[in-house]
Amino acid sequence: MNLAHSQIGRNAVPAEPGLAIEVRNLVKAFYDVSGDRITLAAADVNFTVRRGEFVCIVGPSGCGKTTVLRILAGLEQLLSGEVRIDSTVPPAMVFQEASVLPWLTVAQNVAFPLSLKGVSRQKQRERVDELLQLTGLTEFADARPHQLSGGMKQRVSVARALVDDRDVLLMDEPFGALDEQTRFTLQQELLSIWERTGKTVVFITHSVDEALTLADRVLVMSPRPGTIIADLAVPFERPRDVVELRRDKRFWDLTYEVWRLLATSPER
Numbered sequence: 001m002n003l004a005h006s007q008i009g010r011n012a013v014p015a016e017p018g019l020a021i022e023v024r025n026l027v028k029a030f031y032d033v034s035g036d037r038i039t040l041a042a043a044d045v046n047f048t049v050r051r052g053e054f055v056c057i058v059g060p061s062g063c064g065k066t067t068v069l070r071i072l073a074g075l076e077q078l079l080s081g082e083v084r085i086d087s088t089v090p091p092a093m094v095f096q097e098a099s100v101l102p103w104l105t106v107a108q109n110v111a112f113p114l115s116l117k118g119v120s121r122q123k124q125r126e127r128v129d130e131l132l133q134l135t136g137l138t139e140f141a142d143a144r145p146h147q148l149s150g151g152m153k154q155r156v157s158v159a160r161a162l163v164d165d166r167d168v169l170l171m172d173e174p175f176g177a178l179d180e181q182t183r184f185t186l187q188q189e190l191l192s193i194w195e196r197t198g199k200t201v202v203f204i205t206h207s208v209d210e211a212l213t214l215a216d217r218v219l220v221m222s223p224r225p226g227t228i229i230a231d232l233a234v235p236f237e238r239p240r241d242v243v244e245l246r247r248d249k250r251f252w253d254l255t256y257e258v259w260r261l262l263a264t265s266p267e268r
Contacts, residue, residue, distance in 0.1 A: 019086060020168055020200040021049040021072065026081035028067050040225035041067045047219055047228050051086065051167075054194055054201045056211035058258065059221030060265075065204045068226070069093075069170050072202065091168035092161035096176050100145045100156050107132065107141040110159045117164070131159040134193055151182040158190070162197065171203040175210065187213055188242045195239055208258045212251060213242050220258060222265045230261050 026045040029038040042064035049055050057065050070076040071083060073093045085091070100109050110131055111124045119127075132138045135155045145153055154174055161169055175183045191214060194201055205211050211218045212234055220230040232254065236245060245251055 018050060019048050019084070020051045020053070021047075021086070021202065022082070022084035023047050023068070023072075024082040024084070026068065026071065026083065027079045028064065028071065028076065029079045042227065043225035044227050045081070047231065049200055049202060051200055052198045054203065054214055054216050055219060056203045056205055056215035056217075057219045057221060058205060058208055058211050058262070059226055060223050060262065061206070062224050063221045064224060064226030065221055066172050069172050069202060069204055072168075073170050085168065087167040089164075089166055091170045092164075092166040093170040094154075094157050094161050094172065094174045096173040100148075100153050102145050105142050105144060106137055106148070106156055109145070109156050110137075110163055112160060113164050127163055128159075131163055134162075134196070135159045136189065149182075151178055151186055154178070154186060155189070158193070162193070162199075166199075168200045168202070171201065173204050173206065176206065183210070184242050190214065191238075191240055191242070208255055208262075211258070212236075212254050213240070213245060218254075218258060220261045220265075229265055230258075232257065 023045055026042060027040070028042045029040050031038050045064070045068055047055075057068070059065050067076060071078050072085070072091060074090055075093075101112065104112065107128050111128045114124045114127060128141075129138070132141055135158060137152070137155055137159060140148065140152065145156070148156070157174065175186050178186065187210060203211075203214060208218075215234050218230075218232045218234060219228050220232065221227065222229045234254065235250060236248065
């Protein structure tokens with residue numbers, strides 16, 4: 001196994017066999033403009049993610065969820081600890097706001113990572129066609145972003161994240177700004193995509209409901225400086241129906257358990 005990528009090469013080493021991600025004793029701090037005062041964003045964060053697993057992280061605002069995800073993506077440097085990633089390439093990342101390029105069509109947006117790598121146009125077309133079909137965007141291939149709804153823009157972001165077939169997909173509240181019905185639709189589509197591709201997914205959300213709908217495991221973080229206070233297995237069979245799931249009493253029992261943990265977790 002190789003280092004995940006050079007951006008986090010000082011922090012990342014290969015993961016143990018069977019694991020896609022290992023985070024050990026992660027600490028992240030931010031300094032003020034004078035460089036004197038530090039704010040701890042996350043402290044003593046420990047968790048693992050198996051290959052092909054879907055893990056959601058929930059926690060209060062400002063607890064460091066996104067910071068941890070950005071460290072995994074190589075967009076932030078940790079202060080101390082270790083990040084181990086079983087991949088030779090950086091993880092792909094989907095942000096909360098759809099990051100589509102307004103001057104490109106849907107197909108061109110999805111192809112953008114491949115064009116940067118110099119992949120031939122024929123191979124770009126083949127891969128983009130596959131991803132547009134997978135995300136239900138085929139008929140919108142030539143549309144511009146201003147012609148799309150918020151949910152469709154997020155589909156474009158997901159398709160682009162998948163286009164160069166990276167092993168690990170990091171998602172930072174990708175459905176947070178969408179209405180409830182659109183969220184349900186995209187949750188179901190994401191589950192279908194994940195089941196077909198077998199990606200390792202780490203998904204940040206404020207929604208306990210969403211976490212239990214999607215995940216194999218839910219990690220609960222404390223208030224800042226955030227740490228993992230619970231690692232809960234989600235027992236529901238797959239494939240899942242996001243509507244039928246809510247008829248299962250275990251869903252509501254787990255919802256209560258996560259909210260109880262969030263409500264009783266003190267500031268550190």
